[in-house]
Amino acid sequence: MTNTDLTNSVKWRTRIAVSAFFFLTGLCFASWGSRVADIQLKLGLDEAGLGLILLAIPGGSALSLPIAGWLINRYGSSRILSAACLLYALLLPLIGLAPSIATLVVALFFFGFIGNIGNIAVNTQAVSVEQLFGKTIMSSFHAIWSLAGLAGASIGNLMVNLHLEPLNHFLIIALAAIVIWATNAHKTVKTHIPVKGKQPFFVKPDKTLVGLGVIAFCCMISEGTMYDWSTVYFARALNASPGLVPLGFQAFTLATTTGRFTGDWLAHRYGIKKILMVSGVLTATGLLISALFPYIATAIAGFFLVGLGVSAVIPLVYSEAGRSKSMSPSMALAAVTTLGFFGFLLGPPLIGFIAHASGLRTSFAIVAIMGLMITVLARRQKLS
Numbered sequence: 001m002t003n004t005d006l007t008n009s010v011k012w013r014t015r016i017a018v019s020a021f022f023f024l025t026g027l028c029f030a031s032w033g034s035r036v037a038d039i040q041l042k043l044g045l046d047e048a049g050l051g052l053i054l055l056a057i058p059g060g061s062a063l064s065l066p067i068a069g070w071l072i073n074r075y076g077s078s079r080i081l082s083a084a085c086l087l088y089a090l091l092l093p094l095i096g097l098a099p100s101i102a103t104l105v106v107a108l109f110f111f112g113f114i115g116n117i118g119n120i121a122v123n124t125q126a127v128s129v130e131q132l133f134g135k136t137i138m139s140s141f142h143a144i145w146s147l148a149g150l151a152g153a154s155i156g157n158l159m160v161n162l163h164l165e166p167l168n169h170f171l172i173i174a175l176a177a178i179v180i181w182a183t184n185a186h187k188t189v190k191t192h193i194p195v196k197g198k199q200p201f202f203v204k205p206d207k208t209l210v211g212l213g214v215i216a217f218c219c220m221i222s223e224g225t226m227y228d229w230s231t232v233y234f235a236r237a238l239n240a241s242p243g244l245v246p247l248g249f250q251a252f253t254l255a256t257t258t259g260r261f262t263g264d265w266l267a268h269r270y271g272i273k274k275i276l277m278v279s280g281v282l283t284a285t286g287l288l289i290s291a292l293f294p295y296i297a298t299a300i301a302g303f304f305l306v307g308l309g310v311s312a313v314i315p316l317v318y319s320e321a322g323r324s325k326s327m328s329p330s331m332a333l334a335a336v337t338t339l340g341f342f343g344f345l346l347g348p349p350l351i352g353f354i355a356h357a358s359g360l361r362t363s364f365a366i367v368a369i370m371g372l373m374i375t376v377l378a379r380r381q382k383l384s
Contacts, residue, residue, distance in 0.1 A: 034156020
């Protein structure tokens with residue numbers, strides 16, 4: 001075997017290992033999401049109570065944002081990723097075991113806290129792998145996360161049909177996650193040089209990173225709208241029958257996964273700036289089609305376009321942030337993620353307020369502005 005072959009072998013081994021951690025995190029998160037209704041029933045929660053409890057996850061994520069960058073900068077993304085993913089897997093059964101609302105809130109808070117540290121760490125690893133390959137491959141990693149989400153949801157549906165309790169379901173997923181962790185933890189990128197001395201928890205991002213963060217913010221509002229309101233839109237705005245209600249979300253998910261598998265190739269061929277600009281147009285167009293033409297077929301087509309539009313935005317923004325010249329990849333990713341995260345938090349309630357005042361179709365049309373903002377902001381950014 002030549003040195004070139006050996007180098008390629010090591011690069012691909014590392015890429016597969018980092019992909020495995022993307023799969024691990026996506027599988028654990030989707031597994032929790034697939035059993036929310038069962039846990040709600042177990043604890044006797046109404047919709048309002050469940051809504052409040054679900055804030056524990058973004059609450060934990062928000063608290064971890066300034067800490068994640070500091071930890072990774074201090075100890076390296078490989079160590080933090082390994083620790084975070086192991087804890088993430090172990091927390092899943094604790095959620096299923098929670099005997100009361102209070103214990104569930106605590107478990108979900110730490111699930112969000114540890115999960116987001118793992119998210120920053122695995123994306124920092126992905127930036128390192130991009131440097132090994134010398135090209136943009138971030139979108140393919142996020143495609144693996146999407147596939148894991150589909151796998152987790154499918155397994156969850158199977159467990160529900162088998163009448164398996166959430167705890168037993170989560171124990172099986174945790175065991176699978178630990179196997180993935182043990183198999184791949186030693187294969188990640190370990191080029192980190194520990195930073196000595198006192199390090200700040202927060203570093204003010206430069207103009208470029210702020211611009212990337214605002215693009216992420218606009219994308220996450222659009223994406224969050226699909227995750228939280230797509231089925232409601234079909235049920236209430238379109239009066240779809242129960243069997244047709246999931247079709248819009250399924251179209252969105254299929255498009256997102258497909259777009260992420262092709263995003264790297266498109267970015268390499270046409271450049272990140274052009275892909276982000278087109279992504280914004282697709283997102284806005286899809287939302288407007290679903291709002292202006294309130295029919296099942298047109299809404300499915302619109303949601304598919306939204307999925308294609310948002311699919312590559314976050315991966316490409318993360319990839320660009322990881323090449324920042326003003327701060328380390330982990331700190332840059334934490335800064336961009338912080339801005340984007342507020343879009344994920346603010347989007348769903350914003351839709352609710354607008355829908356209450358003017359209807360869901362109006363709220364979807366207004367969110368289309370976020371898609372257009374992606375195009376405008378990307379055009380003004382200095383991107384690859």
